[in-house]
Amino acid sequence: MTENKIYIKKILNNTMNETEKEKLHSGKLFSKVLEKQWEDAHDAAAKDKTDVNRIWAKIQKELWENKQVKTYEYYKIYSIAASVLLLIGIGCFAWILSRNQSSNTMFVATSGIQNMQSILLPDGSQVQLGPGSKLIYPSEFDGKTREVKLEGQAFFDVAKDKSKPFVVKTKDMDVTALGTAFEVFSYEMENSIETVLLNGKVKVDLLHGNHKREVILNPNDKLTLSRSDARISIEKVNATKYSDWRNMGILSFENEKLSMIIPRLEKWYGQKIFCQKDLANTYRFTFKVRNESLDRILYMLNNSSPIKYRKAGDNYELYLIN
Incomplete structure (x- = not known):
């Protein structure tokens, strides 16, 4: 190994004594030799891989020692934050999961053009859904009321349960019954909304705009609400014939x-x-x-x-x- 290479290694390893340093600094031709050594560094590295590894290890050690304290503090802060977020995330997930497990599944029944659908609700009530209609109902009626949402036309034959009223909710009115049979016609794009009572008694809560009103219907009563002017009319009809579509299809x-x-x-x-x-x-x-x-x-x-x-x-x- 040449003397010049020894000097280079001592510089990199920081093992030069004062005499060697003085000799290096006073040498006029040494810089040229050093430049040549660096130009030939690829070949030298190939011949002495152990030394190269030691050089890199020393450089990395110096760098990490200077940043060790700050890095550790940052990692510590990030670790604490991550732990808190993890605990919050687990808590939220558990809360959502518990809510999902306790909540009802909602079903959506629809009918197409020239099509009618028969639906049996969880309480035993029967629904005949008219064409182009949609009914939303839960897998169980576990509240104080039995609520369903309707868009379109449907005939309801409601199972009796005086402790839990049956409520059909539409955009502009709610129809409440304890045990009765009635029809609701409420398509969103139509101006008129209708309710026809076959038997029993129902309460109709009209919710259109600022005009809120409660109406009680008796058998063979037909209530019509005009969306355009909020006008309400009640007339007597033959409810059996009026809703005959449900039986004949x-x-x-x-x-x-x-x-x-x-x-x-x-x-x-x-x-x-x-x-x-x-x-x-x-x-x-x-x-x-x-x-x-x-x-x-x-x-x-x-x-x-x-x-x-x-x-x-x-x-x-x-x-x-x-």
Whole structure:
């Protein structure tokens, strides 16, 4: 091993004595030799891997010794914070898990175009869901009331339980019953909302806008709420025939106004039917809808009345010829 290489190793290992340091500093040609040694460092490292490892170990030791205290403090702080967050996370997870285990599963029942669904609720109540409708109900009625949410049309035959009222919640009204049979017609896009009572007694809480009102219905009462002007009307109908669709699985109308017929045809066929309000409130019809097309139904209305119809894009329009 040359003398120059020995000097380089002593510099890196910090083992030079004062005499050697003086000799190094006074040497004019040593810097050139040192430069050459560094240029040839790759070859030297290949021949002396042990020394290279020792050099790197010393450099790393010096660096870590200078930062050891600060690093340890940071790690300590981070460790404490992480432990606290972990405990909070475990607590939150346990709380959420306990809530999920104690809460009811919610079911969503839907019906499509020209389709009706029969549903048996957890309390034994039976529901016949009309076309294009949705009912949300729990796996168990474990509260003080038996609440379900409806969007669309449904007939309810409620199991009796005086200690736990049965409540049908819609966007603009709640219908409460203890044990009775009734129909609710409440599609979000329709102006009119209806409740028809077959038997028993129900309380209707009207929630439309700022107009809040409570109404009690008796058998064969039909309540209609107009969303546009919040007007309420109650009339006597034959509730059995009015809700006959639930038994026959078809639409059935007996001497009904077009204003009542049109929304049900729209939901059954999934198509819009435009008709002026005064026209819809003037003419009445009696017919049943089985598997006929909407075009066929409107054609029959056209042949039995002055009302005409025409296509309006994918929808239909009813009108009178002056």
